[in-house]
Amino acid sequence: MDLEFWDSNIELINREKLDLLQLDRLKKTLINVYENVPFYKKRLDECGVNPYKFSNFDELEKIPFTTKEDLRINYPFNMFARPLNQIVRIHSSSGTTGNPTVVAYTKSDIDVWGDIIARQLFSLGLRSGDAVQNSYGYGLFTGGLGLHYGIEALGAIAIPVSGGNTERQIKIMQDFKPAAICCTPSYALYIAEVGKEMGIDFNNLQLKVGVFGAEPWTDQIRMEIEQRLNIDAYDIYGLSEVMGPGVACECTFKNGLHIAEDHFIPEIIDPSTLKRVERGKIGELVFTTITKEGMPVIRYRTKDLTNLNYDTCQCGRTHARMAKTIGRSDDMLIIRGVNVFPSQIEEVLMKVKEIEPHYLIVVDKRNYLDYIEVWIEVSEDIFSEKMNALEAFESSIEHKLYSAIGINIGVKLKEPKTIKRSEGKAKRVVDMRKGEKP
Amino acid sequence: MPIKQLTVFLENKLGRLAEVARILKNENINLQGFSTTEARDYGILRIVVSDPDKAREALKKAGFTTHIADVICVGVEDKPGELLQILDTLTEKKINIDYIYVIAGTRVVLSVPDIEEAEKILGEKGLRICF
DSSP states (O other): OOOOOSOHHHHTOOHHHHHHHHHHHHHHHHHHHHHHOHHHHHHHHHHTOOGGGOOOGGGGGGSOOBOHHHHHHTTTTTTOSSOGGGEEEEEEOOOTTSSOOEEEEEHHHHHHHHHHHHHHHHHTTOOTTOEEEEOSOOSSSHHHHHHHHHHHHHTOEEEOOOSOOHHHHHHHHHHTOOSEEEEOHHHHHHHHHHHHHTTOOGGGSOOOEEEEESSOOOHHHHHHHHHHHTSEEEEEEEETTTTEEEEEEEOTTOSSEEEOTTTEEEEEEOTTTOSBOOTTOOEEEEEEESSOSSSOOSSEEEEEEEOEEOSOOTTSOOSOEEOOOOEETTTOEEETTEEEOHHHHHHHHHTSTTSOSOEEEEEEEETTEEEEEEEEEOOTTTOOSOHHHHHHHHHHHHHHHHHHHSSOOEEEEEOTTOSOOOSSSOOOEEEGGGTOOO | OOEEEEEEEEESOTTHHHHHHHHHHHTTOOEEEEEEEEOSSEEEEEEEESOHHHHHHHHHHTTOOEEEEEEEEEEOOSSTTHHHHHHHHHHHTTOOOSEEEEETTTEEEEEOSOHHHHHHHHHHTTOEEOO
């Protein structure tokens, strides 16, 4: 198959040219924040980096990281690098744990964002004439509007259905015949489940591509979604502080997410020492935006854990690829001193074909000790009239979890449909040690 | 001929058994007998009803996980020694019982690995197999 490109000059650019482009854009960004954001002027002065004399990437490492806390302290508008009369859009996080974080875009930022997503959708085979059902939530969350502008920039047809009302989503899928759907992977599974109950055969729909993001998901979940919806499922990555969805996205080879390196410089650091790790090693992803005008961020700590691959992809694109995130450094559970990522548990569960892709990890204290268990629903594939068959099933899962992760994780069987389905970001972990309730 | 037993997965939560009983009543299905087995957080409910397929459909619709299995039903009289007669017959042939319970109309329901064989043995002994 001949591959086509949205912008081959940028997508196939060689590393030396990309380095020069990045350096030039980085310098302009540093000057922008130095002149316009008091927070960054102070930071740069303190670490002794003169943006006007900035000449190599090593100097970037001298600049301290920007954190979510920094954005909160500067709530609402103090991180903006442009006067309000040049800002055309604001997005914001929910702010469940304190001040929300606010991000701002100029007209140019919105155009760049749309172009990046258009190029990603194009790489997945979508073209003008294709309808894209956008089931990300529209609103302050960047998912809905981010994808929406990308779909329009591609020249495709945006169906701005937003999240929720799943039966209507399925009706739209049947009637408008979209070629693609965008939503969270957990919502895709929920749509599949509801569709099955409605007696829909997804093989008869036109849907061929799913663009899923906003939460970490494993390859096992990818396979479930692909089988149930009869589509190719691709991972799109982003965070509002850096831009929103589209910071990185898979191509049809599904072998890492291409970071839009013409707009973002990635680094991987060790979250404990805060030093850059060796190339290819896993660590926390850090981004510096190099084209954003409204609210650039310098060395923003994403908390997402991944590694980078700088080899040219089979598709020919040269931009670095990040592996599917294995989780967030703050999602990591510490159970009796052992680090456990929810994604490790998901991987074990989803290899067992009788287990439905709806599960909940519950952490609590029992007799002063950490206790972790996973709730799964009893389907008819598991159930028989024999109690010992159920008990054997439970202990086989417990054994698999123990061999993969090295700690005892209890299995609790639940009645069908009792684990909450998600229409947005799934909540897979309940930490009762923090007062959360299942 | 074996009868059909319906099994239902129940979480150990207030009102779940009542919910099953309510669904059966609303469907006008007669509950002839039942037994429960409990683990820590859940139990399984085994029931014998007038219309197992209809009951299963109704329970599935309400979100319960169900299973249908064949079991042996033996009619007994309400007098000393009736159970022992069944047990001795099976023990003599080295047939182990997985579970056993009593249902209305003085009948005993039991499950063994080979139902056909056990029914034959019980029948030859003059026990009354119900269906």
